[in-house]
Amino acid sequence: xxxxxxxxxxxxxxxxxxxxxxxxxxxxxxxxxxxxxxxxxxxxxxxxxxxxxxxxxxxxxxxxxxxxxxxxxxxxxxxxxxxxxxxxxxxxxxxxxxxxxxxxxxxxxxxxxxxxxxxxxxxxxxxxxxxxxxxxxxxxxxxxxxxxxxxxxxxxxxxxxxxxxxxxxxxxxxxxxxxxxxxxxxxxxxxxxxxxxxxxxxxxxxxxxxxxxxxxxxxxxxxxxxxxxxxxxxxxxxxxxxxxxxxxxxxxxxxxxxxxxxxxxxxxxxxxxxxxxxxxxxxxxxxxxxxxxxxxxxxxxxxxxxxxxxxxxxxxxxxxxxxxxxxxxxxxxxxxxxxxxxx
Amino acid sequence: xxxxxxxxxxxxxxxxxxxxxxxxxxxxxxxxxxxxxxxxxxxxxxxxxxxxxxxxxxxxxxxxxxxxxxxxxxxxxxxxxxxxxxxxxxxxxxxxxxxxxxxxxxxxxxxxxxxxxxxxxxxxxxxxxxxxxxxxxxxxxxxxxxxxxxxxxxxxxxxxxxxxxxxxxxxxxxxxxxxxxxxxxxxxxxxxxxxxxxxxxxxxxxxxxxxxxxxxxxxxxxxxxxxxxxxxxxxxxxxxxxxxxxxxxxxxxxxxxxxxxxxxxxxxxxxxxxxxxxxxxxxxxxxxxxxxxxxxxxxxxxxxxxxxxxxxxxxxxxxxxxxxxxxxxxxxxxxxxxxxxxxxx
Numbered sequence: 001x002x003x004x005x006x007x008x009x010x011x012x013x014x015x016x017x018x019x020x021x022x023x024x025x026x027x028x029x030x031x032x033x034x035x036x037x038x039x040x041x042x043x044x045x046x047x048x049x050x051x052x053x054x055x056x057x058x059x060x061x062x063x064x065x066x067x068x069x070x071x072x073x074x075x076x077x078x079x080x081x082x083x084x085x086x087x088x089x090x091x092x093x094x095x096x097x098x099x100x101x102x103x104x105x106x107x108x109x110x111x112x113x114x115x116x117x118x119x120x121x122x123x124x125x126x127x128x129x130x131x132x133x134x135x136x137x138x139x140x141x142x143x144x145x146x147x148x149x150x151x152x153x154x155x156x157x158x159x160x161x162x163x164x165x166x167x168x169x170x171x172x173x174x175x176x177x178x179x180x181x182x183x184x185x186x187x188x189x190x191x192x193x194x195x196x197x198x199x200x201x202x203x204x205x206x207x208x209x210x211x212x213x214x215x216x217x218x219x220x221x222x223x224x225x226x227x228x229x230x231x232x233x234x235x236x237x238x239x240x241x242x243x244x245x246x247x248x249x250x251x252x253x254x255x256x257x258x259x260x261x262x263x264x265x266x267x268x269x270x271x272x273x274x275x276x277x278x279x280x281x282x283x284x285x286x287x288x289x290x291x292x293x294x295x296x297x298x299x300x301x302x303x304x305x306x307x308x309x310x311x312x313x314x315x316x317x318x319x320x321x322x323x324x325x326x327x328x329x330x331x332x333x334x335x336x337x338x339x340x341x342x343x
Numbered sequence: 344x345x346x347x348x349x350x351x352x353x354x355x356x357x358x359x360x361x362x363x364x365x366x367x368x369x370x371x372x373x374x375x376x377x378x379x380x381x382x383x384x385x386x387x388x389x390x391x392x393x394x395x396x397x398x399x400x401x402x403x404x405x406x407x408x409x410x411x412x413x414x415x416x417x418x419x420x421x422x423x424x425x426x427x428x429x430x431x432x433x434x435x436x437x438x439x440x441x442x443x444x445x446x447x448x449x450x451x452x453x454x455x456x457x458x459x460x461x462x463x464x465x466x467x468x469x470x471x472x473x474x475x476x477x478x479x480x481x482x483x484x485x486x487x488x489x490x491x492x493x494x495x496x497x498x499x500x501x502x503x504x505x506x507x508x509x510x511x512x513x514x515x516x517x518x519x520x521x522x523x524x525x526x527x528x529x530x531x532x533x534x535x536x537x538x539x540x541x542x543x544x545x546x547x548x549x550x551x552x553x554x555x556x557x558x559x560x561x562x563x564x565x566x567x568x569x570x571x572x573x574x575x576x577x578x579x580x581x582x583x584x585x586x587x588x589x590x591x592x593x594x595x596x597x598x599x600x601x602x603x604x605x606x607x608x609x610x611x612x613x614x615x616x617x618x619x620x621x622x623x624x625x626x627x628x629x630x631x632x633x634x635x636x637x638x639x640x641x642x643x644x645x646x647x648x649x650x651x652x653x654x655x656x657x658x659x660x661x662x663x664x665x666x667x668x669x670x671x672x673x674x675x676x677x678x679x680x681x682x683x684x685x686x687x688x
Binding site for chain 1: 467610653660
């Protein structure tokens with residue numbers, strides 16, 4: 001009769017079958033890669049696992065991981081959001097000027113305003129993409145430059161320093177709870193919310209449906225335009241929060257804050273197993289992708305590789321991840337074709 | 344009935360006013376406006392300045408428009424420019440003869456384009472994702488080659504090419520290079536079978552494949568051409584500013600892509616002309632020049648280029664959807680009239 005799921009596993013349980021199962025779970029292979037990388041680097045330089053360097057690692061990965069959450073939602077729908085780095089830049093400086101011009105303003109209010117501002121900028125993307133019918137790549141490439149240009153014009157060479165920001169706010173980036181920085185806790189909580197939301201809720205499943213087959217999603221009665229618009233609004237709001245946290249982490253903000261991080265975020269997401277062709281991947285995988293990239297760049301630093309190599313490595317990893325995804329998808333398609341030929 | 348006829352005739356008129364005509368009109372308005380706003384605008388020096396200032400972007404936009412016509416995209420052009428500029432600096436510092444260094448840069452550009460083409464054609468990966476990857480990778484290579492230093496002392500006979508004009512005209516020498524290439528691309532796209540095939544690929548990839556178009560080879564060649572010409576743009580940039588740095592031309596892909604779309608090449612592929620792209624390049628060049636003459640800050644120029652990119656797609660979309668809505672309403676009115684007539688019977 002038809003090969004059942006169990007049989008398929010059994011027939012493939014030769015030496016390579018184990019590898020197959022492993023490759024199929026991107027999260028597991030990422031954890032393994034991170035573990036190997038950490039072990040090797042620690043063997044070469046034991047300071048790699050010191051509490052201070054671990055804390056730095058967590059802080060470094062946190063803001064990228066946060067942005068990865070928004071980007072995952074976008075890439076799941078076969079879209080892309082390049083403008084996040086510029087939104088981070090604007091909202092980081094906005095948060096700084098709020099503290100500067102209104103001493104004594106509660107930190108929560110500042111964060112809320114930053115999120116709102118991000119949401120607003122995301123909504124501009126959303127309107128252009130969902131109702132203006134402009135491809136996301138073009139729209140967000142345009143707004144990447146428009147938002148950054150507006151930021152430069154507004155900031156005009158000024159700078160916000162840590163002295164202008166209250167210590168209680170900076171504590172988000174310095175204080176720890178159970179050994180983990182507050183900043184990382186915030187990201188972890190959001191990660192759980194996103195993971196559950198994308199997995200268990202109707203809206204979350206619709207993002208997957210749109211990405212795996214847009215036409216089928218329309219026929220299934222999903223309001224695709226509205227979903228896409230919501231996605232870009234979410235991505236903007238996340239970038240707004242990331243902007244506020246950027247200020248908390250670094251203290252000093254000028255017009256260049258966040259420039260270029262969109263590449264790191266997209267690379268992390270795709271390395272984390274969210275297929276650029278949409279419909280496949282999880283936020284947990286994507287955040288692990290961010291962690292892998294972060295560990296990798298710390299490794300390069302610890303092995304005294306010049307920092308100029310960083311970007312080339314990142315590009316190579318993105319290309320590798322895309323190629324791997326395409327290969328896995330192709331093999332999956334081949335396999336299901338063989339299975340159907342029995343019928 | 345008569346209303347219907349006027350409707351079709353306006354529609355026919357709207358169809359006859361091509362995108363190129365509209366661009367030419369805008370260009371005339373921009374030149375007129377520039378001349379009125381600024382007395383320095385219509386001077387010979389300003390025009391040679393204006394043309395020289397966008398020559399790199401113009402060079403990159405030519406193969407890029409052909410790539411977009413086939414339904415793909417190349418975001419890595421500016422990184423190839425930076426890589427070629429860095430290699431040129433490095434080779435010159437290592438006392439390599441300049442003609443050989445230029446040749447090596449062009450070869451490197453072609454190789455970078457071949458890498459894009461190989462990943463896209465051979466592995467059938469989406470060009471958008473691949474070229475975002477090579478955007479980072481190739482810029483990374485530029486940093487590996489040159490780090491944060493700059494090479495500046497290029498031989499005067501070459502920098503003279505970068506900043507000189509053709510004798511007795513205001514046309515900068517690098518711009519002559521662009522004119523030659525534009526003519527080559529114009530002939531290629533509009534007067535050869537290769538051009539017809541490119542449109543066929545963009546119109547319907549499967550149909551093109553079944554009618555015997557070797558689309559893998561064509562796409563591969565396009566990406567190689569894009570790499571080589573982007574490298575050429577890098578060489579021009581290096582000589583024009585007599586400076587080789589790893590971050591040369593960062594962000595130029597935005598302007599090149601904006602020019603292509605503003606030139607009437609559609610995102611879906613299959614449409615667009617070289618004339619349109621050349622007109623839109625001139626238009627962007629003039630707008631930038633007028634704003635620079637008016638002492639508008641650099642960051643505003645970024646906003647303008649970004650807005651032009653978005654507007655170049657938003658406007659045709661809005662026009663098309665209004666036209667569609669109008670057509671549907673017309674049809675509904677006809678149906679209602681027909682229904683009324685049949686019930687009257």
